[in-house]
Amino acid sequence: MRGVAITLSIISFVLALGIGSTPPLHAQDAQFTASADRTEIAMGEQFQVTFTLSGGRLKSYTDFRAPDLNRDFLTLAGPSTSQNMQIINGRVSTSISWTYVLQARTVGTFTLAPATIKYDGATLRSGTLRLTVKKAAPQAGQPRGGKEQPADVDLGDNLFIRAIPSKTSVYIGEPITVTYKLYTRVAFQLDNPIKLPRMVGFWSEDIEAPTQLQPKVEVYNGKQYETFMMRKVLYFPTQSGDLTIEPFEVGTTVRVRKRRKTGDDFFDRFFSDPYFDSYEGVKKTLMTGAVRVKVRPLPEEGKPKSFTGVVGNYTMDVTLDKQRLKTDETATLKVLLRGSGNIRLLDEPSIAFPSGLDHYDPAINENVEHADGTMRGNKSFEYILVPRYPGKITVPPVEFSYFDLEKKRYITHSSPAMTLVVDEGEKRREAGEVERRMIDYLARDIRAIKDIAPGEALETADAPSVPLPLMAAAWALPLLAFGGALLWKKRYDRLHADVTGLKRRRATRVAEKHLSRSRGWLDRGSIDAYYQEIARALWGYVQDALGLPTSQTSMDAVGAALLARNVPEEVVAQLREALHAVDYARFSPTRAQDNEMRALYDRSREAIIATEQALKGGAA
Amino acid sequence: MRRILILLLLGISGAASLSAGPVEELFRQGIAAYKAGSYEASVGLFDSVRAAGKDGYIVQYNLGCAYYKNGDIGKSILAFERALRIDPGNVDAKHNLNVVRARTRDRIEPIPLIFVVRWWNDLKEAHLPSTFFLWSALFLSLLAASAFVFFGFRGTMLRRTALAMGFLAALLFIASLGLYRERMRELEQQRFAVVMQAIVTARSTADASAVDSFTMHEGLTVEILRESNGYYLVRIADGKQGWVPSNSVERI
Numbered sequence: 065m066r067g068v069a070i071t072l073s074i075i076s077f078v079l080a081l082g083i084g085s086t087p088p089l090h091a092q093d094a095q096f097t098a099s100a101d102r103t104e105i106a107m108g109e110q111f112q113v114t115f116t117l118s119g120g121r122l123k124s125y126t127d128f129r130a131p132d133l134n135r136d137f138l139t140l141a142g143p144s145t146s147q148n149m150q151i152i153n154g155r156v157s158t159s160i161s162w163t164y165v166l167q168a169r170t171v172g173t174f175t176l177a178p179a180t181i182k183y184d185g186a187t188l189r190s191g192t193l194r195l196t197v198k199k200a201a202p203q204a205g206q207p208r209g210g211k212e213q214p215a216d217v218d219l220g221d222n223l224f225i226r227a228i229p230s231k232t233s234v235y236i237g238e239p240i241t242v243t244y245k246l247y248t249r250v251a252f253q254l255d256n257p258i259k260l261p262r263m264v265g266f267w268s269e270d271i272e273a274p275t276q277l278q279p280k281v282e283v284y285n286g287k288q289y290e291t292f293m294m295r296k297v298l299y300f301p302t303q304s305g306d307l308t309i310e311p312f313e314v315g316t317t318v319r320v321r322k323r324r325k326t327g328d329d330f331f332d333r334f335f336s337d338p339y340f341d342s343y344e345g346v347k348k349t350l351m352t353g354a355v356r357v358k359v360r361p362l363p364e365e366g367k368p369k370s371f372t373g374v375v376g377n378y379t380m381d382v383t384l385d386k387q388r389l390k391t392d393e394t395a396t397l398k399v400l401l402r403g404s405g406n407i408r409l410l411d412e413p414s415i416a417f418p419s420g421l422d423h424y425d426p427a428i429n430e431n432v433e434h435a436d437g438t439m440r441g442n443k444s445f446e447y448i449l450v451p452r453y454p455g456k457i458t459v460p461p462v463e464f465s466y467f468d469l470e471k472k473r474y475i476t477h478s479s480p481a482m483t484l485v486v487d488e489g490e491k492r493r494e495a496g497e498v499e500r501r502m503i504d505y506l507a508r509d510i511r512a513i514k515d516i517a518p519g520e521a522l523e524t525a526d527a528p529s530v531p532l533p534l535m536a537a538a539w540a541l542p543l544l545a546f547g548g549a550l551l552w553k554k555r556y557d558r559l560h561a562d563v564t565g566l567k568r569r570r571a572t573r574v575a576e577k578h579l580s581r582s583r584g585w586l587d588r589g590s591i592d593a594y595y596q597e598i599a600r601a602l603w604g605y606v607q608d609a610l611g612l613p614t615s616q617t618s619m620d621a622v623g624a625a626l627l628a629r630n631v632p633e634e635v636v637a638q639l640r641e642a643l644h645a646v647d648y649a650r651f652s653p654t655r656a657q658d659n660e661m662r663a664l665y666d667r668s669r670e671a672i673i674a675t676e677q678a679l680k681g682g683a684a
Numbered sequence: 685m686r687r688i689l690i691l692l693l694l695g696i697s698g699a700a701s702l703s704a705g706p707v708e709e710l711f712r713q714g715i716a717a718y719k720a721g722s723y724e725a726s727v728g729l730f731d732s733v734r735a736a737g738k739d740g741y742i743v744q745y746n747l748g749c750a751y752y753k754n755g756d757i758g759k760s761i762l763a764f765e766r767a768l769r770i771d772p773g774n775v776d777a778k779h780n781l782n783v784v785r786a787r788t789r790d791r792i793e794p795i796p797l798i799f800v801v802r803w804w805n806d807l808k809e810a811h812l813p814s815t816f817f818l819w820s821a822l823f824l825s826l827l828a829a830s831a832f833v834f835f836g837f838r839g840t841m842l843r844r845t846a847l848a849m850g851f852l853a854a855l856l857f858i859a860s861l862g863l864y865r866e867r868m869r870e871l872e873q874q875r876f877a878v879v880m881q882a883i884v885t886a887r888s889t890a891d892a893s894a895v896d897s898f899t900m901h902e903g904l905t906v907e908i909l910r911e912s913n914g915y916y917l918v919r920i921a922d923g924k925q926g927w928v929p930s931n932s933v934e935r936i
Contacts, residue, residue: 365831387868498793505786510753513718513746522708522733523740525770528818528871538821544827 094119096182098176098190103126105168105197109347110140110256110315113166115179115190118159119454124184125160131177133164141165168197221287222249225294227312227352230437235360237375237406238469240299241271241437242355244312247289251319255347260292261310265303265359267409271434272296288683300406304361312352312550313624317345362467368476370414372465376438382479390489395449397423399462399479407432412445416460420507422450423485451486453503458483510659511662571608575672577602579665586661594661595650598668602643605672609679619643631678635671642671707736714746723754742772745777752784758902760784762878765905765936769871773810788903794921808867816864823857877918877933879904884933886926890915897926906933 094117113133117125133139142164149158162179176193223246230241254277260268277292294314301307326480362375381400389395399413407430417423426445433440451457458481465476516522530538541593578601585593606612610625619640626636645664714729730747748763764781768774797805830850844899870876879900887894890912900906906918906928915927 086717197771214920292721499791501782502786502791508779508783510780510783513749514742514776515715516708516711516742520708521705522711522738522743524737525739525741525744525766528813529868530814538817539824542821542825542828545825546832549832550836553832 075231087651094125094188096179096181096183096188098179098193100176100193100195101654103193103195105195107168107171107197110165110167112163113176113193114161115164115181116159116161117181117183117188119157121618125181127180127182127429128162129180130162130164131174133166135173136176137166138169139164140167142226156638168195171197171199173197175398189463206286209267221247221285223247223252223316223318223348223350225312225314225350225352226638227309229309229355229357232303232356233358235375235467235469236301236304236362237373237467238301239406239438240301240309240357242297242299242309243293244295244297244352246277246292246314246350248292248293249287249289250524250635251315252348253319253345255315255317258312258314260295260297261312263299263310264363265301265305266309267302268408269298269408269439270295270433271298298434298437299357300409301357301359304359307357307359309355309357311354314350314512316348316350318348320344320346363472363570366474368465368474370463370476371467371474372411373407374410374464375469376403376466377468377470378403378405378464378466378477379465380477381478382482382484384459384484387483388487390487391451391453391454392489394546395451395460395484397447398447399426399445399447399464400442401444401464404436404438405466407439407441407443410443410447413464415447415462417449418457418460418507419461420452420503421457422452424448424450449484451484453500453507454486454488455507456483456485474508570677571605572672574608575605577601577673578604581667582665586665591661592650595646598665599646602639602646602668602672605675606639606643608658609675626675626678629679631675635674638667639671642668700736707733710736711738711743711746714750718746718750718753726750726794727754727756739766741767741774741777744770745774745780746786748777748780752780757784757787758878758880761788761903761905761934762880762934765876765878769857769936774810785903789901790904790920792904792921804863808863811863811867811896813823813864813868813871816860816867819860820857820864822854823860826853874935875907877906877908877916877935879906879928879932880934881932884928886918886924886928888926890917890927892929894927898924900928905936908933908935 092176096115096117099114099116101114105111115128115130129141143162145160145162147158147160170590173194173196178189178192180190181188225244225246228243228245230243231241234240257274258273260270272293273295274293278292279292282289282291295312301310331413379402381398381402383400385396385398397415399415401407401410410430412426412428424447426447428443428445430443431441450461461481462479463476464478465474467473468475482682578597582594582597582601585591585597606622610622610629612621612625622643623636623640626639627633642664645667649661649664685873692927702823710729711733711777714726714733717723717726717729727747730743730750733743734747744763744767747765748760751757751760751763761784762779764777767777771777813836827850830846830853833846834850837843837846879902882902884900886897886900888930889895900920904920906920907927908916909919911930912927914930916930917925917927918933919925
């Protein structure tokens with residue numbers, strides 16, 4: 065009795081109730097029909113329209129087109145298709161149907177235009193449907209047969225639905241689990257798919273939405289019920305204030321006992337025996353109460369700069385896949401957030417990448433599970449980083465803040481700054497010099513602006529040209545200086561003509577001349593002339609070399625002058641001997657031998673050479 | 685706005701003790717605004733200093749910095765180029781110019797030149813005409829000194845050395861004169877200009893309907909070769925030439 069098999073697939077149930085079908089349009093061996101589960105509908109009530117193609121080889125249909133259902137009605141669901149195969153008396157018949165769940169919007173009589181389908185090259189049209197929408201009746205049940213009376217459908221606390229929130233006072237972002245549970249003491253069936261109400265101020269996610277409802281026995285308010293957990297939903301409030309989780313509605317059909325009123329007590333009593341009872345379905349819409357939630361804003365106190373509204377409990381793990389790479393390679397920065405809270409809404413952390421490091425939008429990966437009334441899991445953000453130039457690049461710290469619900473305060477995780485060592489890659493070497501230089505400058509900032517000292521005046525940009533007078537002066541000056549200097553030098557030279565120096569430099573040459581001439585005289589036998597020439601050579605040399613005036617030609621004066629010029633004693637003695645020998649030979653009455661005369665020549669010559677060498681050596 | 689007002693007040697109170705004049709005062713306010721991060725105000729102040737005639741190196745340099753920080757790449761490059769026009773060897777202005785240029789879109793590889801030409805050009809760009817004139821005067825003096833030695837003295841070695849020195853000095857004299865003349869012409873004709881529009885199309889003739897030749901972007905420095913009815917024939921570093929509307933570039 066209790067073990068009611070409830071299936072969310074309602075099609076078969078409704079099709080059994082199906083009435084009001086219109087004859088199909090002709091087709092060769094296939095039929096295309098339209099049907100509604102009822103033609104008289106109460107305002108706001110849900111009903112179904114089904115288009116069925118039956119018979120024939122159903123694989124060969126194409127292009128099913130439903131009429132515009134939304135003109136007069138609201139399509140709640142559909143089309144859901146189902147296929148059927150029947151073998152009756154050895155004849156196989158197949159059918160395919162499209163079912164829409166509709167809701168009436170306005171009161172009136174409507175004609176549903178035919179649906180079309182292409183089959184075997186021909187277009188089949190279903191019939192039209194006439195539907196009447198009436199004002200909502202106080203009772204949703206449909207009486208069947210004139211004599212049958214609806215049972216009392218005031219089910220009281222025998223069938224109801226509850227929304228059970230895990231808590232009603234939360235912070236923004238703190239999860240609330242609401243369990244929608246059906247309590248029953250009667251047999252029932254669910255009419256249509258469960259639809260959750262639209263939420264304002266909440267971000268919601270289903271934790272459990274069983275397709276097969278499992279009964280459980282529970283005592284509530286002192287009564288034993290069979291309960292079915294229908295939905296478990298996680299709500300994250302997104303705004304503060306008094307919010308309402310809208311009521312949840314579900315339509316059911318309840319089996320109630322049908323009573324025949326025959327007017328005959330005996331028969332009535334007889335048929336009221338449970339054995340003879342028959343049942344009928346009565347529509348009943350169940351609704352939860354609204355859940356009111358008080359949502360508190362997060363405290364302003366201690367709110368970190370990097371806080372973006374994340375609530376929960378997280379850990380952060382930041383990893384860089386390499387520390388060293390080349391300019392034409394990439395690195396991956398992975399930020400992994402792990403913990404509990406609304407992981408799906410976690411945004412990528414804002415990272416201030418340096419200008420020399422290009423990055424792409426992160427690849428986001430999330431793993432989420434539901435546990436302990438909240439969302440758990442991890443979310444990773446992977447950034448591909450491309451360095452632009454070689455060198456050391458610092459990947460800045462990643463900051464992530466959240467509000468910890470347990471500790472009731474803000475917590476900030478920060479990763480350490482990481483350094484990437486970038487080497488020169490192939491591609492970069494191929495890049496032009498200008499490109500490379502410019503890229504290097506991309507990482508740098510401009511230098512500081514310049515100030516002027518207190519009291520200093522600003523300058524005006526001068527004309528770039530050099531003033532003409534300055535120009536003339538700058539060129540004329542060296543030329544004038546040159547001319548002047550040359551003139552002065554000439555004059556100086558004239559005034560300070562170095563007669564003695566000249567004589568001294570010429571002394572040896574003159575002496576040599578006299579000596580060679582003396583040899584000529586000797587060869588010709590002219591003895592006097594010979595001595596005279598040697599004397600001239602010697603005396604002339606001494607006078608010229610020492611710059612002595614002709615008057616000072618005493619032997620002593622010559623010796624003193626030579627010694628004064630650092631000429632060694634023996635050289636002086638040699639020269640003196642030569643001079644003495646010449647004088648002696650000139651004025652001696654005895655004629656010297658021929659070989660003595662030749663020796664005198666040699667002695668004189670050697671004396672001159674020695675003196676000259678001594679003088680040069682002394683001067684050097 | 686309030687910040688500027690405060691800065692103005694601060695500036696005025698400091699003016700009496702420090703300033704050399706009202707223009708210097710504006711300049712100091714510009715620096716204060718820059719340091720406070722209100723670059724737009726800073727640009728305005730430096731620009732009014734420039735408009736007041738104090739367009740020396742420092743003002744152009746600071747103007748370049750402020751424009752850059754304010755996100756105006758083209759004007760920043762123009763200001764730094766002008767600063768370098770006044771003080772060609774300045775390393776700070778060169779550095780900043782490179783930093784700002786790195787933020788422009790054009791990457792133009794210059795035509796490879798033989799090293800002598802490159803040295804010549806680099807030398808020319810690195811100095812003011814007055815420097816070259818000074819060099820020419822120095823080399824002329826050296827030439828005169830060599831000539832003096834050559835004509836005034838008799839020693840063979842001395843005269844030979846003087847002759848060689850004289851020739852070298854004459855060569856360098858002529859070179860510096862050449863540098864002076866070229867540099868002078870460059871500056872007087874204001875041959876170089878900076879592209880001031882985000883994107884400029886250079887065309888094959890001085891005509892809006894002419895065939896596109898190539899495109900340039902804000903901040904590129906170009907050389908103006910000729911002018912014809914509101915168009916400039918410009919050349920970029922890689923040797924390409926094309927006509928652009930004269931209002932799309934500004935002479936340095």
